Amino acid sequence: MAIDPKGYDAALAVATERARAWLESLADRDIPPGVTADQVADVLGGPLPEGPAAPAEVVELLARGVEPGLMGMGAGRFYGWVIGGTLPAALAADWLVSTWDQNTVLRWATPGTAGAEAVAAGWLLELLGLPERSDVGFVTGGMMANFTGLAAARDKVLADHGWNVAERGLIGAPPVRVLVGDERHATIDLALRYLGLGAPTPVASDDQGRIRAGALREALDGAGPAIVCLQAGNLHSGAFDPFTEAIPVANEAGAWVHVDGAFGLWAAASPTLRHLVAGVEAADSWATDAHKTLNTPYDCGISVVRDATAMRAAMGVHTSYLINAAPADGPADPSETAPEFSRRARGVPVWAALRSLGRGGVVDLIDGLVVAAGKLAEGIAAIDGAEILNDVDYTQFCVAFGSDERTRAVTEALLADGRVWMSGSRWRDRDVLRVSVSNWSTDEADIAESIEAVRRAAAA
Structure with missing residues (x-):
């Protein structure tokens, strides 16, 4: 089988279009994936085809099958684990x-x-x-x-x-x-x-x-x-x-x-x-x-x-x-x-990343993450029953809502809500809601929406 060298053009055009659409969706989409891994496999799987397919069609099928199973990790409202976003120049x-x-x-x-x-x-x-x-x-x-x-x-x-x-x-x-x-x-x-x-x-x-x-x-x-x-x-x-x-x-x-x-x-x-x-x-x-x-x-x-x-x-x-x-x-x-x-x-x-930011931009990025973590912790601390369990000197903090049972319930309600992702964990013999502020794109609107999402979960 001969592979057409010009196949790059159409395949990359599809990839570019789908990548832009994904990046634009991060500001508004819910964070959790909408389908399971098995459901993605059902779309992409089946017997291995006997013959070739056009590269652009393959990329389109891949994007269409995978995107419903993606988590919005690049969104400014994602605070799980320690996962940053991606700067434009780095991408x-x-x-x-x-x-x-x-x-x-x-x-x-x-x-x-x-x-x-x-x-x-x-x-x-x-x-x-x-x-x-x-x-x-x-x-x-x-x-x-x-x-x-x-x-x-x-x-x-x-x-x-x-x-x-x-x-x-x-x-x-x-x-x-x-x-x-x-x-x-x-x-x-x-x-x-x-x-x-x-x-x-x-x-x-x-x-x-x-x-x-x-x-x-x-x-x-x-x-x-x-x-x-x-x-x-x-x-x-x-x-x-x-x-x-x-x-x-x-x-x-x-x-x-x-x-x-x-x-x-x-x-x-x-x-x-x-x-x-x-x-x-x-x-x-x-x-x-x-x-x-x-x-x-x-x-x-x-x-x-x-x-x-x-x-x-x-x-x-x-x-x-x-x-x-x-x-x-x-x-x-x-x-x-x-x-x-x-x-x-x-x-x-x-x-x-370093060339696009320069020394001052790196400093602003790091300081900005710390400021955002402080504002987020301050807003959550004002929610009835919430307790910040550590000194918020950097970008990580943990929250408890009284008993372990209630903390787990708040965490589950927050994740089910879908607008914000904060991972549950256990620290110093307590169940906690763990928050990591790591994304350059987290802004004041993200912080306000995140605080409100935690408030809804706590009320629920």
């Missing part, structure tokens, strides 16, 4: 990344996209105040950013105790103690499981979810390789671990310090919020996710490691069919900073 850049189809793992083979990613990496280090000679890896998301930083940590702390993981594996290696706050994100545990390090040792936290430096000191008592995982942005409260206290404690014990800053590390870019992450630059590795606070599309996780040698030793590989032209003391090949041999140029939308 358009993401389309180009798919069109260019560059496997961005070697600087010499794909200099266009590798060069754009290198610029984005430098801007990120400057914005976040991290060591300028750190290596930056663009990975799939926050989970793999944690994995990458912790892989470098594992190999380095074992090497410091005479054990080469690359040559000997983990069987027989000295045990690595990993200490975490008892309110860390589950992706830390998952990354440790992938790395063969097992379950971490939890350390007590305060009523906002911040690790207690004194408890960390007690838990670190003892010899051997150790890693300490700190947090910039608690999932429920948005709270930040006390880096100026905790990092010196870890350093005294010779531990590697990794910071999970999936959405909170961006506070470092704002002069008014930088105090929340004071001292974070003294860590050894950092993880964040541009699709959250920076509002790029998915597939834009970022891993930063101070010790470039450690990162490249953990992630890199050299073989005869790959021409690794990057010098050891120069910029890394992308394949040396992420756990993949095949990947799209995911750092390009990060470049586009």
